[in-house]
Amino acid sequence: MRRSAELIPPLLLGVVLLAAWEGACRLLDLPPYFLPPPSAVAAALIEAGPRLAASAWITFVMAVQALIVAGLVGGGLALMVSLHASAERAVRPLAVALQVTPVVAVAPLVLIWAGLDHADRAVVALAALVAFFPLFSGVLTGLKSADPDLERLFDLYGATPLQRLWRLRLPSALPFALEGLRVAAGLAVIGAVVAEFVSGSGATQGLAWRLLEAGNRLRTAEMLAGVLCLTLLGLALNAAVGLVERIVTVRIRVRR
């Protein structure tokens, strides 16, 4: 009851904005290649629906693959680095440098390295590259977030490094790792889109390619439909991570 009441204001705003957009297009008689009205976008969404859905699936799969790669590499590296303070000092500047380098600038290079006929690999690699930092940083921060008194307790009872990792640091790191995953999920979609733009020419058939293709033909309504699909994809990925987060958090009942 209360939830549905909370939904009313944003829905209302959405309807008002759409109506204004539709009205403006008709009143000002804008050409549809410049700004099509929402009704035309909806029509394009239906007309190009199957193609867009297939492309969204491709982008989704590439983003998830990238998240898995970034999780394994970022998490694994954080784990190794957490064992030695000097290792962290060595690796952190590199990780930050990687993070601040614009992905667009690196994309053509990665495309060459992955092989021009393996554009899908380049897309996964680039998406993984941008998803790497939040996962690495989240896991590393989490591994060091254990209560110092609990660390002392493990000292007191002579815990082995493995016991300390398994019974104290990994469980302490979990909420931070999940937070990192949430950020990484959004970035992975961005990385995938950028990589597809750069590789161009239909080497991959993800949503970004659909956008490029529709753009080349000046089918602006279909472009907007593609953007809408990307938004929905991002939201779906975010919700999926949120769901994982909730399940894990409830299972271990971490108080946050």
Added chain:
Amino acid sequence: MAEPIAALRGATVDLAGRGALGPLDLIVARGEIVALVGASGAGKSTTLRLLAGLQSPSAGTVTRAVGPGRTGFVFQSPTLTPWADAQANVALPLELAGRPRAEARERAAAALSAVGLGDRLDARPSELSGGMAMRVALARALVTGPELLLLDEPFAALDSVTRRRLIEDLHALWAAADPRPAVVFVTHDVEEAVYLAQRIVVLEAATGRPVADLPTPCAPPRPARWRADPAYRQAVETTAEALEAAMTSQTAETAA
């Protein structure tokens, strides 16, 4: 005097950028209860960590005649792992020592029963009140049958009713143990100190050096309902005055 369970002899500790503590001299006999009182920042926690062997002095010696894993430590907060239930939290010291899981869980259940939480074995820390969580922490410290029990203001955050009951229960547990562990506890509360301790050691504010060693009347174990005894009230008053005198003279000394 028999061999002390733990002794600090001329121990000093460098505090990063805040000068040094000590030299500290404190000898703890087997089975006795010592209260440490002093101003905040007087190095009470550091003294406990030295006694626990968690920290090494920069000069002087710490001798400990405690078997491995036979030191119990209760911190200011319960410091339980939120992802494990009460029983698993209490079983932790035994499992870290490599005891079989079944035995550890059984002894943990017994320790929880001893602190009055026999019916809350599978409660998560988030489901426990502050007093109950502290009881779990106490059970965790007692589960290994410690020879030396160190308590760092464990009751400071509890309401007065919960606190009184915990102190009485702690005293009863100590009195019933065979052999009785030596207990060193930090407190600000004279009544608590008089109720539990055989002697009260006053630490100097700036250096943490023991400056007074006040005996308390009525050798423990204290009789039931001792608080209602006029002798107890008298002892609290006498000790409070002696404490005040010790702290005042110490202030005068520091000023001079």
